[in-house]
Amino acid sequence: FASTSLENVNMAGLKTQNSDVVAWISVDGTNINYPVVQTSNNDYYLNHSFYKYKTYNGWVFMDYRNSYNFEDNNTIIYGHNLLNKTAFGSLENVFTKKWVENSNKSIVVITEGKTYYFTVFSAYYTSPETYYLQNVFYGEDSYQAFLNTIRSRNILAIDNSVSVNDKIITLSTCNDGSSGRKVVHAKLVAVY
Numbered sequence: 001f002a003s004t005s006l007e008n009v010n011m012a013g014l015k016t017q018n019s020d021v022v023a024w025i026s027v028d029g030t031n032i033n034y035p036v037v038q039t040s041n042n043d044y045y046l047n048h049s050f051y052k053y054k055t056y057n058g059w060v061f062m063d064y065r066n067s068y069n070f071e072d073n074n075t076i077i078y079g080h081n082l083l084n085k086t087a088f089g090s091l092e093n094v095f096t097k098k099w100v101e102n103s104n105k106s107i108v109v110i111t112e113g114k115t116y117y118f119t120v121f122s123a124y125y126t127s128p129e130t131y132y133l134q135n136v137f138y139g140e141d142s143y144q145a146f147l148n149t150i151r152s153r154n155i156l157a158i159d160n161s162v163s164v165n166d167k168i169i170t171l172s173t174c175n176d177g178s179s180g181r182k183v184v185h186a187k188l189v190a191v192y
Helices: 011-017 091-095 097-102 140-152
Strands: 021-027 033-037 074-078 106-111 114-126 168-174 181-191
Touching: 011 021, 091 097, 091 114, 091 181, 106 168, 114 140, 114 168
Parallel strands: 074 168
Antiparallel strands: 021 033, 021 106, 106 114, 114 181, 168 181
C-alpha cells in the first residue's frame, strides 16, 4: 500500500478486500500511506492485518467510538510503532527538525466521496493516558480546554493555532519501548 499514489486510491476496491475500510491516510514526510479500518472495538486490529490474519504488526485503525466520516471534534487513529517503519513506525519523522523545515505538515485523508486536508499543529511524547483520546466534549468550554492542553504539550517549532471551530485528527502510537506514547494532532483545513 505504501507506494500507492493518492490519485490511485480506490475506496470501493479496498472495501471489497476488507469491509472494515473507512478511509485512507497519508502523512507528509513519513511512510504512512495506508487504508484505515474500523471495527466495534479498539482491540481487534492491534493484532490482525488488513486481510484479517493474526499478526503482531496489527493494522492502522480508527477508534471505534468515532464517526467514520470525520464529523467528531477529535477523530483518533492508531497504529503500531514498528521498527521496520511500517504502520506508524515512521511517525517519529514528525518529531525531527528536518520534518519541521521540509514538510508541508499535511495529513490527507480520503473517504468514499471526500478528501480531507489536515495541518499538524501539535506533536509530543506522553505517558500512557486517555486524556488526548477524548472524543466527546460537553460544550465549547470543554473542547477549548482540551485544545489548550494539547497545544501546550506541543514540542515542535510550528504554528499551533487551533479553535473550537476546528475538527481535529489525532494519531497515536507507542513510543520506543512502548512505555509511552507519540501523539500527533492536526486540524482540518479543507474538504473536497
